[in-house]
Amino acid sequence: KKWFGNINSELERMKKLVDDLLFLARADAEDEVPKDYFDLSRLMNKIYDSFIPLAKKKNIDLTLDNKDNITAYGNEFRIKQLVTILLDNAIKFTESDGKIQLKLEPGLSMSQLTIKDTGEGIPKEHIDKIFDRFYRVDKSRSRNYGGSGLGLSIAKCIINEHKGSIKIVSEVGKGTEVVVSLPNG
Numbered sequence: 352k353k354w355f356g357n358i359n360s361e362l363e364r365m366k367k368l369v370d371d372l373l374f375l376a377r378a379d380a381e382d383e384v385p386k387d388y389f390d391l392s393r394l395m396n397k398i399y400d401s402f403i404p405l406a407k408k409k410n411i412d413l414t415l416d417n418k419d420n421i422t423a424y425g426n427e428f429r430i431k432q433l434v435t436i437l438l439d440n441a442i443k444f445t446e447s448d449g450k451i452q453l454k455l456e457p458g459l460s461m462s463q464l465t466i467k468d469t470g471e472g473i474p475k476e477h478i479d480k481i482f483d484r485f486y487r488v489d490k491s492r493s494r495n496y497g498g499s500g501l502g503l504s505i506a507k508c509i510i511n512e513h514k515g516s517i518k519i520v521s522e523v524g525k526g527t528e529v530v531v532s533l534p535n536g
Contacts, residue, residue, distance in 0.1 A: 372501070374505055374508075375484065375501065375504060375505060375508060383512075384426045384429060384512050385426060386424055386425050386426050386513075387424070387425075387426075387427070388422050388423070388424050389422070389423060389424075389425070389427040389430075390420070390421075390422060391421045391422060391423035391430070391455065391462060392417055392418060392419050392420055392421040392455065394427060394430065394431060394434075395415065395417050395434070395453070395455050395464075396415070396417060397431075398431060398434050398435060398438065399413070399415040399417075399453060402438055402439075402442065405442055406442060406451065409442060409445070409446075409447050409449075410447045410448055411442060411445055411447065411448070411449050411450065411451055412448075412449070412450045412451070413442075413450075413451045413453070414450070414451070414452050414453065415453045415454075415455075416452065416453070416454040416455070417453075417454070417455045418455060418456065418457055421455060421457045421462055422535070423462060423533060423535060424534065424535060425513045425533065425534075426512075426513070429509045429512070429513070430509070430513070430533070432505070432509060433505075433506050433509040433510065433531070434464065434466075436502045436503070436505060436506045437466050437506060437529055437531070438451070438453065438466060439502070440502060440503070441466050441468040441470065441527070441529075444468070444470040444471050444527070445468045445469060445470035445471075445526075446470065446471070449468065449469040449470060449526075450468065450469045451466065451467070451468045451469075452465070452466070452467045452468075453465075453466055454466075454467075457535075458532075458535070459535075460534060460535055461515070461532040461533060461534055461535060462532070462533050462535055463530060463531070463532050463533075464530070464531045464532075464533070465528065465529070465530050465531075466528070466529045467526065467527070467528040467529075468526045468527055468528075469525070469526040470526050470527055471523065471524065471526075472521045472522050472523040472524055472525055472526055472527055473519070473521040473523070473527055474523055475521075478519055478521060481503050481519070482503050482504055482506075482507040483504065484500065484501060484504045485500040485501065485504075510531060510533075513533055513534065514534055515531060515532050515533040515534060516531070516532045517529065517530070517531050517532075518530045
């Protein structure tokens with residue numbers, strides 16, 4: 352049973368890696384993803400609800416500050432994937448009893464999504480590299496977190512195809528703040 356469990360775990364990890372690589376290859380080849388107007392506020396509520404059990408499991412205080420009726424123009428599935436990647440990283444790198452704040456604010460031409468955590472933070476010399484494919488800040492611990500080093504590359508790709516921007520401010524031992532700006536339409 353133990354061996355089958357290990358094999359199954361490795362198969363799941365390899366499937367995720369192949370799926371991520373396929374996503375990046377398709378994104379490199381595609382001109383434009385299908386876009387439409389969708390309720391970004393509702394999407395944020397759904398994502399938040401889906402992450403509550405994971406946050407509770409680690410005893411992390413996850414909060415959402417979300418205004419109603421914020422509409423976005425884009426690919427709803429990809430925006431969900433983007434927020435999921437960022438929130439998953441925040442939970443992975445925030446210790447028990449930490450805090451994560453998820454905030455969505457409307458703007459005239461851009462909506463701003465902020466994810467702020469009290470996690471371990473990212474050293475300044477790594478911030479410019481974290482969007483590179485397969486890059487990991489701490490390679491020795493990456494196996495424990497189960498990542499492949501492609502999540503933030505995918506996030507950056509999604510932001511680029513939506514003509515948005517991402518800014519990361521981080522301090523080791525104090526946490527990270529990720530601010531994503533996405534055009535309203």
